[in-house]
Amino acid sequence: MTAISGRYEQLIQDLKVEYRPQREWIERQGLFLIVGHFLSGVAAGTWFFSLAFGLHAGLAAAYALAAVSGLAHLAFLGRPERFWKMWRARNSWIARGFVGLTLFLTGGLLYLLPLFFSNTPWSSASFMAKSGYYISIAGMIILLLYKGFVYASSKGVPFWTSPILPALYVAYALRGGVAALLLILALTGDGLSHERLGPLELWIGLSAAVMVLFYLGVMSGANPVARRSVYELVRGRVAVSFYVGTLIVGLAVPIVLGLAGAAGSISTVTVAAIALASVVGDFFIKYTIAKAGIYIPLRPRPAHSRVAAGH
Amino acid sequence: MRWGMVIDLKRCIGCYGCQLSCKAEHGTPPGVFFARLLKQEEGHYPTVRQLFLPVLCFHCDDPPCVDVCPTEASFKWPEGVVDIDAEKCVGCRACMMACPYTQRYFYDEEQYYFPGNGATPYEKARSQRHQTGVVMKCNFCRDRVIAGKEPACVANCPAVARYFGDLDDPTSEVSRLIKERGGYTLHPELGTGPAVYYLPT
Numbered sequence: 100m101t102a103i104s105g106r107y108e109q110l111i112q113d114l115k116v117e118y119r120p121q122r123e124w125i126e127r128q129g130l131f132l133i134v135g136h137f138l139s140g141v142a143a144g145t146w147f148f149s150l151a152f153g154l155h156a157g158l159a160a161a162y163a164l165a166a167v168s169g170l171a172h173l174a175f176l177g178r179p180e181r182f183w184k185m186w187r188a189r190n191s192w193i194a195r196g197f198v199g200l201t202l203f204l205t206g207g208l209l210y211l212l213p214l215f216f217s218n219t220p221w222s223s224a225s226f227m228a229k230s231g232y233y234i235s236i237a238g239m240i241i242l243l244l245y246k247g248f249v250y251a252s253s254k255g256v257p258f259w260t261s262p263i264l265p266a267l268y269v270a271y272a273l274r275g276g277v278a279a280l281l282l283i284l285a286l287t288g289d290g291l292s293h294e295r296l297g298p299l300e301l302w303i304g305l306s307a308a309v310m311v312l313f314y315l316g317v318m319s320g321a322n323p324v325a326r327r328s329v330y331e332l333v334r335g336r337v338a339v340s341f342y343v344g345t346l347i348v349g350l351a352v353p354i355v356l357g358l359a360g361a362a363g364s365i366s367t368v369t370v371a372a373i374a375l376a377s378v379v380g381d382f383f384i385k386y387t388i389a390k391a392g393i394y395i396p397l398r399p400r401p402a403h404s405r406v407a408a409g410h
Numbered sequence: 411m412r413w414g415m416v417i418d419l420k421r422c423i424g425c426y427g428c429q430l431s432c433k434a435e436h437g438t439p440p441g442v443f444f445a446r447l448l449k450q451e452e453g454h455y456p457t458v459r460q461l462f463l464p465v466l467c468f469h470c471d472d473p474p475c476v477d478v479c480p481t482e483a484s485f486k487w488p489e490g491v492v493d494i495d496a497e498k499c500v501g502c503r504a505c506m507m508a509c510p511y512t513q514r515y516f517y518d519e520e521q522y523y524f525p526g527n528g529a530t531p532y533e534k535a536r537s538q539r540h541q542t543g544v545v546m547k548c549n550f551c552r553d554r555v556i557a558g559k560e561p562a563c564v565a566n567c568p569a570v571a572r573y574f575g576d577l578d579d580p581t582s583e584v585s586r587l588i589k590e591r592g593g594y595t596l597h598p599e600l601g602t603g604p605a606v607y608y609l610p611t
Contacts, residue, residue, distance in 0.1 A: 177501015
C-alpha cells in the first residue's frame with residue numbers, strides 16, 4: 100500500500116481542465132500498450148513481406164516481434180493473469196486482436212518449425228505446416244487491422260474516431276515490415292537485394308506521409324475536441340515528439356534518403372538508416388496519436404466561463 | 411423497467427454531499443469518483459454566476475463501454491444499470507476510452523488518504539472490497555436499491571435535488587419531472603441514451 104501518488108494529483112488537475120487528456124493508454128503502464136501495438140504492427144508487416152519475398156530470416160524476426168508484442172500487451176494489463184478471458188470478439192476489437200495474435204503465434208509456429216529444424220515431426224510440405232501457413236496469414240491480417248479499429252471505436256476520444264485511422268495504421272504496419280526487412284538485409288547482407296525493397300519502402304513512406312497529412316486535415320475540420328487534439332499535436336504538448344519523431348525522423352529522413360538512393364547507388368549503411376528511421380517513425384506515429392487523445396468535455400463550455408472540479 | 415435519475419440543477423447548491431456520501435458508501439480510494447461535482451463560473455464581474463453540474467455514470471441505454479470490453483466484464487443488468495464484474499476485468503481500460511462521459515476510473519494500486527499515517531481502519535476495511543488493476547464505476551448503488559433504499563447520493567442530497575425511479579413508468583416521479591420540466595441529457599448527439607437527466611436552472 101502506498102501513499103497518495105503523483106498520479107492522483109495529476110488526475111485532480113486533469114479533472115479541473117476542460118480538455119482532459121487521456122493518460123491511461125500512454126503513460127506509465129500505458130506505454131507498454133503503444134510498444135505492443137508498434138511491435139505487433141511491424142511483426143504483421145514483416146511477416147507479409149517475408150512471405151512475399153520468401154525471406155526466412157524475416158519470418159523468424161516477425162514471429163519474435165509478435166511474441167514480444169504479446170508480452171508488452173501483458174505488461175500493460177492491470178490484471179495480466181486474466182488475459183485468457185479476452186475472447187469476446189463479437190464486438191470488441193481488443194478481443195479480436197487477442198484472437199489474431201493467438202492465431203498468428205500458433206500458425207506461425209507450425210509453419211516456421213520445419214523451415215528451421217529438420218527433425219520436427221512434420222515437414223514444411225505437410226498439412227500441418229500448410230495449415231500453420233494459412234492460420235498465420237489470418238492472424239497477420241487481424242494484427243494489421245485491429246489496432247486502428249481499437250482506437251476508432253473509442254467514442255470518448257473524438258480524435259481517434261475516424262475511419263482513416265485504421266487505414267493509417269495498416270499503412271504504417273506495412274511500412275514497418277519493409278523497414279524491418281531492409282534492416283535484416285543490411286545486417287545479414289544476404290537474401291534480397293535492396294533494389295527491390297528500396298522503391299517499395301519509398302512508395303509506402305510517401306503513402307504514409309500523405310495519409311498522415313490527410314488524417315490531420317480531416318480531424319482539424321472535425322469537432323472542437325478533435326481540433327484541440329490536432330492543436331496538441333502540431334503546437335501543443337505533443338508537438339516535439341510529432342515533429343521530431345513522426346515527421347522528421349519517421350517521414351522526411353527515409354523519403355529523402357530513399358529518393359537519393361533511387362537517383363544513384365545506395366550503401367548498406369544508408370539502407371540501415373532508412374530502415375531505422377522508418378521504424379522510429381512507426382513508433383512515434385502511434386505514440387503521438389495516442390498522446391494527443393483528449394476526452395469529450397462533459398458539456399460545451401459557455402463563453403467567459405471557467406471550470407472547476409471538486410475532489 | 412429502466413432505472414434512471416433526475417438531477418434538478420435549480421435545487422443543487424454545490425455542497426458536494428453527493429460526492430462525499432458516495433465515497434462513504436462505496437469507500438472508493440483516492441483517484442476514483444463514482445459521483446463528482448463540476449463547478450463552472452459564467453459571465454464577468456459583477457454579473458457572474460456559478461453553475462453546478464453533478465455527474466456520475468449515465469448508465470446509457472446503448473453503452474459504448476460495454477461493446478468494447480473484451481471479457482464481458484462491463485455489462486448491463488436487466489434494469490439498465492451498467493456495471494463491472496471485477497473478477498472478469500483485465501484492466502485494459504478500453505471502456506475508459508469508449509465512455510464519452512469519462513465516468514470510469516482505473517484503480518492501479520492501493521492508496522490511502524492520510525500519507526504518513528498509514529491506512530485507517532476504515533480504509534483497511536474498504537480496500538478489501540476493491541480489487542486493484544481493474545476499472546471502477548458507479549452502479550446506481552444497486553445493492554441499496556434492491557434493499558429498498560435510494561442510491562446514496564440521492565438519499566443524502568440535503569437540497570433534495572436528486573430523484574431516482576423508473577424511466578419506463580410514465581407515472582413515476584422521474585418521468586413526470588422530465589416531461590414537465592424539460593429534462594435533458596448530456597451529449598444526446600452521441601446516441602448513447604443516458605439514464606441521467608438534468609432539469610434546467
